[in-house]
Amino acid sequence: MKSMWKFLISCCVVVALFFVLIPPFFTLLGFPSQLKIIQGIEQSLEINFPFDIYLECDEPEQLMINGAPMEENLMKINLADPFSVKSDTVGKVNVDFRLFGLIPIRQMEVDVIPEIKVYPAGHSIGVLLHSDGVMVIEHSWVDGADGKRYYPGREAGIDPGDYLMEISGKKMLSKEDVALAIDHYGESGKALKVKVKKQNGKIENLTLQPVKSDTGKYMVGLYIDDGVAGVGTMTFYEPQTGTYGALGHVITDSYTQKPINIRSGEIVNATISGINLGQRGLPGEKLGTFMDSSDELGIIKKNCDYGIYGILNHLPQNPYFKEPISVATSRQVETGSAWIYTVVEGGKIEKFAIEIEHVSHQNRPATKGLIIRVVDQRLLKLTGGIIQGMSGSPIVQNGRLVGGVTHVFVNDPQKGYGVLAEWMIKEAGLDLKVKQREIAK
Secondary structure (H helix, E strand, O other): OHHHHHHHHHHHHHHHHHHHHHHHHHHHOOOOOEEEEEOOOOEEEOOOOOOEEEEEEOOHHHOEEOOEEOOOOOEEEEOOOOEEEEOOOOEEEEEEEEEOOOEEEEEEEEEEEOOOEEEEOOOEEEEEEEEEEEEEEEEOOEEEOOOOEEOHHHHOOOOOOOEEEEEOOEEOOOHHHHHHHHHHHHHHOOOEEEEEEOOOOOEEEEEEOOEEEOOOOEEOOEEEEEEEEEEEEEEEEOOOOOEEEEOOOOOEOOOOOOEOOEEEEEEEEOEEEEEEOOEOOEOOEEEEEOOOHHHEEEEEEEEEOOEEEEEEOOOOOOOOOOOOEEEOOHHHOOOEEEEEEEEOOEOOEEEEEEEEEEEOOOOOOOOOOEEEEEOOHHHHHHHOOOOEOOOOOEEEEOOEEEEEEEEEEOOEEEEEEEEEHHHHHHHHOHHHHHHHHHHHO
16 A cells, blocks of 8 residues: 555656656757747747647637648647748737647747848948937046145046936037036036936936136046947848848947947948958957048937947948848748858948858847858958958848847957847837738738
């Protein structure tokens, strides 16, 4: 009798462990809890789970499994073979996977999205970004006219990375605005009433007292800046809306390395006049020239982890693409050969061979979705690999836009990271625009 109880308890423990361990086991096998597929295009997964599985779906009429309509629930499949899903209907469908038709082992949300087509870009652009408020870069001190050293900015509670939004009720749009306010209130002997946006987004009202320096000028002991300018690469543009994406990474202040909150910005045409070759431990860079906003290509509306986004004034051209191409989901990207498009001399876009060495099949927005290696011998000779200014260069594989170049490996300039195009499209808001367009048809 005692042995029978031990046997039953052992069976219960095994069953409990089965229920606990199977879901994470499926995760390790690469079986996602969410699957994004493109309307009308079959998507395959390789699970290699050597058992028969039964599928149960809340809307079976919307799915085709392994090429066959899922007309009823508890459809039997074998996950030892590749598993494919297709749908002609935009929307979300929940699928339950049951072992022996009884034991639930995984629920998967299938998100069917409309096909999005864009033009890969590759154009060199000058980026002119104006911050929302004036950014504090660093503390300094003031050598006072009385021979003493003062730290008015630090003592007021203003920190590097903060933004000076208003001084005594007037909005600060530039470094010049701040300098004029300091001079004016310094001469009057009045303290500045400063509205400051802290790094955590909180607004604080602080008091800042200018100090007369040994040069006779009034100062507050802060290094400040009101924007950045640099060279990068446009990744894509959508012809119907003029929406574009570029860079593939956030623009930060070079001193604080903190993202810049933008008030406004423009992208302009840029010309590559030279290359500093990339070397191990020393990233190279494109040497670009651009005039000012008189040659404006478009406006910048967003600066985030996945690049900069906005609207073009006019559509540029990429000689390699006469028609827009599809944007790949992460599951459609493979390791292997691909191409990047970028400018290395003047304004001419060229095509260069790379290898995608690793793909992170991300279910939600994240950076560094790709690891790539430059294999094109001409590009290696010209640049040493991936260099600054190449960020945003579109990555195309199997006729689809799969991502954009972002960062170089400092110790191996032939290699770098890429961001998945899927997330750049989402940040640009094109997924919602195209879905609304489909619904309106």
